Every structure is written in C-alpha cells, then in structure tokens.
Amino acid sequence: xxxxxxxxxxxxxxxxxxxxxxxxxxxxxxxxxxxxxxxxxxxxxxxxxxxxxxxxxxxxxxxxxxxxxxxxxxxxxxxxxxxxxxxxxxxxxxxxxxxxxxxxxxxxxxxxx
Amino acid sequence: xxxxxxxxxxxxxxxxxxxxxxxxxxxxxxxxxxxxxxxxxxxxxxxxxxxxxxxxxxxxxxxxxxxxxxxxxxxxxxxxxxxxxxxxxxxxxxxxxxxxxxxxxxxxxxx
Numbered sequence: 001x002x003x004x005x006x007x008x009x010x011x012x013x014x015x016x017x018x019x020x021x022x023x024x025x026x027x028x029x030x031x032x033x034x035x036x037x038x039x040x041x042x043x044x045x046x047x048x049x050x051x052x053x054x055x056x057x058x059x060x061x062x063x064x065x066x067x068x069x070x071x072x073x074x075x076x077x078x079x080x081x082x083x084x085x086x087x088x089x090x091x092x093x094x095x096x097x098x099x100x101x102x103x104x105x106x107x108x109x110x111x112x113x
Numbered sequence: 114x115x116x117x118x119x120x121x122x123x124x125x126x127x128x129x130x131x132x133x134x135x136x137x138x139x140x141x142x143x144x145x146x147x148x149x150x151x152x153x154x155x156x157x158x159x160x161x162x163x164x165x166x167x168x169x170x171x172x173x174x175x176x177x178x179x180x181x182x183x184x185x186x187x188x189x190x191x192x193x194x195x196x197x198x199x200x201x202x203x204x205x206x207x208x209x210x211x212x213x214x215x216x217x218x219x220x221x222x223x224x
Contacts, residue, residue, distance in 0.1 A: 091154055
C-alpha cells in the first residue's frame with residue numbers, strides 16, 4: 001500500500017484566497033483524522049471521520065474551515081477565506097479499528113501571505 | 114487539556130537510557146506514543162492499554178503511574194535513530210477516537 005497520500009505538499013497563497021487540501025487514506029481504514037501543527041500550538045486535532053461521517057469537529061478553529069469525506073478514499077479540508085494565522089503543516093492520518101494506530105500522511109505545508 | 118510532557122528536551126549518548134513522562138488532568142484509558150523526526154510526519158511507536166498491556170516497539174516500553182494520570186515512556190539503549198520529538202497521545206475519553214497530542218519531548222542521541 002502507498003500509505004496516506006496528501007496533496008499538495010506545499011501551498012503558498014494570499015490572504016483571502018480559498019485553499020483546499022486533499023487526502024487519500026489507506027484502503028480499508030475506517031477512521032480519518034485531520035491535524036494542524038504549529039510551533040505555538042503543537043499538533044492539534046481538527047476533525048475526525050468514521051466511515052465517512054464526521055464524528056468530532058470541535059477542533060475546527062472557526063467557520064472558515066470545513067472538511068468533507070464524500071467516499072472512503074477521499075477527504076478534503078477547505079479554508080475560505082484563508083488568513084496568515086492559518087499557516088501551518090496540515091496532516092491527514094488514517095487508522096483501522098484495531099488499536100487505532102494512526103498512519104500519517106507526509107503533510108501539506110501551507111503558507112498564507 | 115493538552116497533556117504536558119517532561120522533560121521538554123533531553124540529550125543522550127548512544128547506549129544510554131531515557132524516560133519521558135506524559136501527565137494528564139484526566140485519568141488515562143490508554144496512551145499512544147509517536148515519534149516525529151524533523152520535517153517528517155509522526156510515526157506510531159506503541160500503545161499502552163488500560164490494563165498495562167503494550168503493543169509496539171521491542172526496545173521501547175511504557176507504564177502508567179498508580180493513579181493513571183501519568184504515563185512514562187522508557188527508551189532502552191538508545192540509538193542514533195531514536196532522535197526526534199516524542200509525543201504521547203491519549204484519547205480524550207473512554208470510547209472516543211479523539212486523540213490529544215502532548216506538548217512533545219525533543220530527544221537527541223549523540224554518538
């Protein structure tokens with residue numbers, strides 16, 4: 001298996017623009033997680049899905065952030081409009097029910113100017 | 114709410130042992146431990162389950178304290194490859210998959 005795939009790997013955009021981050025989880029994994037990592041706040045869980053259904057989105061910072069999982073092999077995290085404080089590395093991770101070992105994707109480094 | 118890890122940073126010589134602590138304001142049902150190397154994604158190391166069972170790395174072990182509000186990770190005979198930032202990640206409650214990552218411990222192993 002190729003592991004968790006994220007795209008793009010790097011994104012530079014200007015304040016006010018819409019940003020869409022994409023994730024393909026490992027085939028057969030029922031859980032998908034979106035994390036954000038910054039120096040100031042560390043690794044924060046934004047939202048997680050189980051069988052394509054959002055279970056807990058309490059970590060989503062504000063209404064500018066939205067996440068979807070239209071099918072078992074694809075999820076998106078959208079920021080609209082983006083702000084400089086959204087600059088971070090965004091990780092997607094997936095896991096199966098057993099032990100919930102999370103497999104992380106390589107991350108998307110987002111820079112908002 | 115975020116688990117607090119100690120020490121914040123540690124430097125070891127190859128072959129030395131290390132202990133990393135993870136303290137929570139709530140009782141821990143289980144704890145995942147991850148290691149993240151600079152510029153890379155976190156990688157799962159092991160899980161410590163409620164009854165003390167462990168699954169994961171052969172040279173890394175973990176335990177709970179008596180009140181189960183602290184977990185400790187034990188690195189034995191450290192290797193250069195152990196360098197990185199270690200995170201504990203307990204679930205927020207029983208039956209939830211909402212994992213809260215700790216503050217992190219930077220570990221550097223020198224030759």
